[in-house]
Amino acid sequence: MTAVLDEHVTHHATLGGETQSRTEQVALGLFIAVPFLALLAAVPVAWGGWLGWTDVAIAVGMYYFTLLGITVGFHRLFTHKSYRPNRAVKIGIAVAGSMAIQGPLVRWVADHRKHHKFSDRDGDPHSPWKYGTSVGALIKGLWHAHMGWLFDEEQTNQRKYAPDLLKDRDLVRISKNFWAFVLISMLLPAVLGGLITWSWQGALTAFFWGSLIRVGLLHHVTWSINSICHAIGNRPFVSRDKSANVWWLAIPSGGESWHNLHHADPTCARHGVLRGQVDMSARLIWVFEKLGWVxxxxxxxxxxxxSKLVSAQAPAAA
Incomplete structure (x- = not known):
C-alpha cells in the first residue's frame, strides 16, 4: 500500500511528468511573451501618467516577496539544504517561490540540481557554452541559457534529482497546486490596488505594474544568473565551470549574482562573502535564524x- 501511495505521489508531484506537453509549452510562451510586451510598454505607460506610488509599492513588495521565495526557498533551502527551517517557514517560503511563476517547486529543484552536476558541460540544462566558444556559438548559447532551454520537451527526471522533495507531502502538495499560486500571484496586486485606491483604475494599474511588469522583470533577472553569470564577470574563486560574479545584478537578484562563490561552495547560505558584496537573501536567513525559525x-x-580563492591556489613565486 505504501509503495502504491509513493508512486502516486511521485507521478503527480508537479504539473506534467518527464516530458513537457504542448499545452505547457504554450502556457509558458504566454507567461514569457505577455510580461515582456508589458516591459516594452512600461515607459510610455508611465509617461502617460499610469504609474502612482501605490503601484510602485505593490510592484516592489511583490517583486522582493517572490524573489526571496526563489532565492531563500527554492534555491538555498530546497535545492542546496543551506539551513533547516521549521514547518511554517518551509511552507511559507515554498508558497512565495511558487508565486514567482518559475515552475513547480519539484521541477525547479530537479533542474537546478542537474545544472550543478553538469555545470557548463554536456548534460547541463542551461549552459551558455552549449554550442561552443566562438562569438556566434556564444550568442546562440546565451539565448538557450536565458530562456530557450525552458521549452525543451524532455524534462529533468524528478525521481532522480529531487527524491527528498517527493517524500515531503507539504512540498508535493504545493508543487502539484502550482497553478493556484500562479492565479494568486497574478490577481493579488490588482486586488490590493483596487482596495487601496478604491477604484478600478487603481486595480488595473496595480495589475500592470505589480503583476505583468514584476513577473517579466523577475523572470529575466533570474534567467540572467543562468546566462550572463556563466559568460561574463569576475571569478575570484576556483570552480570547475565558468560561473562568475556580476555586481550590477546583486540587488535585483537578491545576492544570487555572486555566482562564482556559489559554484565553488554550493551549500553555503551566503553567496556574497567578500567585502562590499550585498546579499539580501543571506540577511533574511540570518533574521530567520535570530528569530529561532531556522x-x-x-x-x-x-x-x-x-582556501577556495584563486590567489590561494596559485603556485608560490620562486
Whole structure:
C-alpha cells in the first residue's frame, strides 16, 4: 500500500511528468511573451501618467516577496539544504517561490540540481557554452541559457534529482497546486490596488505594474544568473565551470549574482562573502535564524573560503 501511495505521489508531484506537453509549452510562451510586451510598454505607460506610488509599492513588495521565495526557498533551502527551517517557514517560503511563476517547486529543484552536476558541460540544462566558444556559438548559447532551454520537451527526471522533495507531502502538495499560486500571484496586486485606491483604475494599474511588469522583470533577472553569470564577470574563486560574479545584478537578484562563490561552495547560505558584496537573501536567513525559525545554517567558514580563492591556489613565486 505504501509503495502504491509513493508512486502516486511521485507521478503527480508537479504539473506534467518527464516530458513537457504542448499545452505547457504554450502556457509558458504566454507567461514569457505577455510580461515582456508589458516591459516594452512600461515607459510610455508611465509617461502617460499610469504609474502612482501605490503601484510602485505593490510592484516592489511583490517583486522582493517572490524573489526571496526563489532565492531563500527554492534555491538555498530546497535545492542546496543551506539551513533547516521549521514547518511554517518551509511552507511559507515554498508558497512565495511558487508565486514567482518559475515552475513547480519539484521541477525547479530537479533542474537546478542537474545544472550543478553538469555545470557548463554536456548534460547541463542551461549552459551558455552549449554550442561552443566562438562569438556566434556564444550568442546562440546565451539565448538557450536565458530562456530557450525552458521549452525543451524532455524534462529533468524528478525521481532522480529531487527524491527528498517527493517524500515531503507539504512540498508535493504545493508543487502539484502550482497553478493556484500562479492565479494568486497574478490577481493579488490588482486586488490590493483596487482596495487601496478604491477604484478600478487603481486595480488595473496595480495589475500592470505589480503583476505583468514584476513577473517579466523577475523572470529575466533570474534567467540572467543562468546566462550572463556563466559568460561574463569576475571569478575570484576556483570552480570547475565558468560561473562568475556580476555586481550590477546583486540587488535585483537578491545576492544570487555572486555566482562564482556559489559554484565553488554550493551549500553555503551566503553567496556574497567578500567585502562590499550585498546579499539580501543571506540577511533574511540570518533574521530567520535570530528569530529561532531556522537552524543549522551553513554560514561561510573563513578558512574554507580563503582556501577556495584563486590567489590561494596559485603556485608560490620562486
Amino acid at each position: 537552524k543549522e545554517v551553513r554560514w561561510p567558514v573563513a578558512e574554507r573560503i580563503q
